[in-house]
Amino acid sequence: MTLSYNKLWKLLIDKGMTKTEMRLKADISTTTLAKLGKNETVSMEVLIKICKVLECNVGDIMDVINEETEDDNE
Secondary structure (H helix, E strand, O other): OEEEOHHHHHHHHHHOOOHHHHHHHHOOOHHHHHHHHOOOOOOHHHHHHHHHHHOOOHHHOOEEEOOOOHHHHO
């Protein structure tokens, strides 16, 4: 399984907010923002902070992608 925060970046564009503005309003570190940019895991606390700032739900900012392996298809 992999994570995708593409929804987050699209939502920021829709709201006219930069990543830095969101980071400062949500009080998250630059390291955490870098993890989001690399689609790495972050704590639920971070996701909730972002959701509060953007007035949305977790499903509005991320997707969990279930990758199928070749073994699953055989």
